[in-house]
Amino acid sequence: MSGEMRVSMLSRDLDMPVWSSEKGSGLEIPVEFSEADYPRAEYQRRQQFWDPIRVALFTLAIVAIIGIAIGIVTHFVVEDDKSFYYLASFKITNIKYKENYGMKSSKEFIERSHQIERMMSRIFRRSSGGGRFIKSHVIKLSPDEHGMKILMVLMFRYPSTDSVERIKKKIERILYQSLKTKQLPLTINKPSFTLTSIDSKKMRNLLNSRCGIRMTSSNMPLPASSSTERIVQGRETALEGEWPWQVSLQLIGAGHQCGASLISNTWLLTAAHCFRKNKDPSQWIATFGTMITPPAVQRSLGKIILHENYHRETNENDIALAQLTTRVEFSNTVQRVCLPDSSLKLPPKTSVFVTGFGSIVDDGPTQNKLRQARVETISTNVCNRKDVYDGLITSGMLCAGFMEGKVDACKGDSGGPLVYDNHDIWYLVGIVSWGQSCALPKKPGVYTRVTQYREWIASKTGI
Numbered sequence: 001m002s003g004e005m006r007v008s009m010l011s012r013d014l015d016m017p018v019w020s021s022e023k024g025s026g027l028e029i030p031v032e033f034s035e036a037d038y039p040r041a042e043y044q045r046r047q048q049f050w051d052p053i054r055v056a057l058f059t060l061a062i063v064a065i066i067g068i069a070i071g072i073v074t075h076f077v078v079e080d081d082k083s084f085y086y087l088a089s090f091k092i093t094n095i096k097y098k099e100n101y102g103m104k105s106s107k108e109f110i111e112r113s114h115q116i117e118r119m120m121s122r123i124f125r126r127s128s129g130g131g132r133f134i135k136s137h138v139i140k141l142s143p144d145e146h147g148m149k150i151l152m153v154l155m156f157r158y159p160s161t162d163s164v165e166r167i168k169k170k171i172e173r174i175l176y177q178s179l180k181t182k183q184l185p186l187t188i189n190k191p192s193f194t195l196t197s198i199d200s201k202k203m204r205n206l207l208n209s210r211c212g213i214r215m216t217s218s219n220m221p222l223p224a225s226s227s228t229e230r231i232v233q234g235r236e237t238a239l240e241g242e243w244p245w246q247v248s249l250q251l252i253g254a255g256h257q258c259g260a261s262l263i264s265n266t267w268l269l270t271a272a273h274c275f276r277k278n279k280d281p282s283q284w285i286a287t288f289g290t291m292i293t294p295p296a297v298q299r300s301l302g303k304i305i306l307h308e309n310y311h312r313e314t315n316e317n318d319i320a321l322a323q324l325t326t327r328v329e330f331s332n333t334v335q336r337v338c339l340p341d342s343s344l345k346l347p348p349k350t351s352v353f354v355t356g357f358g359s360i361v362d363d364g365p366t367q368n369k370l371r372q373a374r375v376e377t378i379s380t381n382v383c384n385r386k387d388v389y390d391g392l393i394t395s396g397m398l399c400a401g402f403m404e405g406k407v408d409a410c411k412g413d414s415g416g417p418l419v420y421d422n423h424d425i426w427y428l429v430g431i432v433s434w435g436q437s438c439a440l441p442k443k444p445g446v447y448t449r450v451t452q453y454r455e456w457i458a459s460k461t462g463i
């Protein structure tokens with residue numbers, strides 16, 4: 001039927017009859033076409049197949065297929081997940097509160113909060129519930145008549161379609177289940193447990209009470225760095241916010257001179273030798289961010305304090321403080337680093353990171369983009385060997401690098417940070433100070449040993 005219709009339409013298009021009936025016989029005999037007519041008729045037929053409705057349907061189908069494909073790919077690759085932050089408050093009854101828990105830089109606070117954070121990982125990692133536990137940070141430990149009270153931030157990834165309240169219920173369910181079934185080192189008092197949903201800004205503000213925490217611009221925690229390269233033989237830092245305490249100290253008119261580390265909203269820690277040429281604070285500016293130009297934030301200096309016993313000949317006490325004229329606000333790109341307790345001891349071969357805008361070859365130019373390198377601590381005994389620095393390393397110095405050379409800080413990195421990652425909290429353990437050339441075998445980088453100057457820093461800044 002439809003075939004016939006098509007044929008009749010076709011015949012109209014062609015403006016000639018195609019089929020003729022032999023009267024009375026009931027038989028339809030096709031009219032013979034000349035050879036030349038065939039291709040034309042074929043062409044017309046195909047055009048007929050692609051009528052506007054079919055074209056529309058076909059286009060719709062293609063669009064739908066592409067849409068579904070993109071949907072599937074985004075689901076698995078980009079992950080349609082969103083970060084959800086919660087403030088948890090609860091009591092622990094089997095631990096007595098200690099005075100030092102009030103000081104966030106104390107060994108007691110650090111150890112106890114790591115234990116609590118580890119316990120949270122145990123509770124939430126790999127628990128069913130469709131989401132993902134990212135990490136937790138203790139904000140505060142306070143005394144309580146039955147033990148102590150804990151305030152902490154919990155971070156999760158859940159599908160963006162999930163609701164804050166539903167996730168809250170899931171989290172509570174997982175926690176209560178764990179209290180019953182898991183052997184936990186700390187006794188959480190169940191009725192005291194409260195969970196409040198907070199936004200990323202509130203979360204960041206709460207975390208600002210703690211130092212040394214890195215976040216990406218999307219408020220995701222940064223994974224621990226695993227690269228083995230840098231400055232001389234290093235790599236550019238991949239992400240904004242990877243080393244948010246890094247500062248570039250610049251002499252007005254002469255550009256970048258040294259690195260420094262942000263240790264509070266107003267104080268920078270750097271090397272004394274950086275101010276050998278010029279000690280006038282009004283001649284200096286400090287910039288923040290992973291690039292020198294353009295900087296993320298810029299400030300002028302109001303005060304420079306050199307260590308009273310800095311000796312340029314021996315490089316002893318190569319440490320200085322600089323105060324900004326106006327404070328910087330902490331963000332994902334600007335953050336202070338933690339100062340270690342004076343008791344912190346890093347065994348030889350501990351992985352540490354050095355960062356800076358310094359040259360990548362001896363006497364090369366300053367780098368506009370921040371670079372980083374993983375190096376390893378070297379014991380003072382080894383570093384003082386005759387074939388290494390032959391006794392030049394004093395108790396206020398720390399050697400880090402590799403005996404075979406290759407990776408090191410270099411000119412322009414001075415004053416910058418050497419940091420150590422302890423459970424995602426970063427500590428300033430060294431200040432780039434000196435070295436014989438750069439990255440030579442048996443001539444590792446020498447850093448100011450920050451733990452030795454903990455008292456001096458506190459006496460000048462109160463930090």
Ligand code: ARG
Pocket residue numbers: 358408409410411412413414432433434435436437438439444445446
């Ligand atoms: N003193 C140099 C400066 O002013 C940095 C020395 C670091 N050298 C080294 N090999 N680690 O920038």
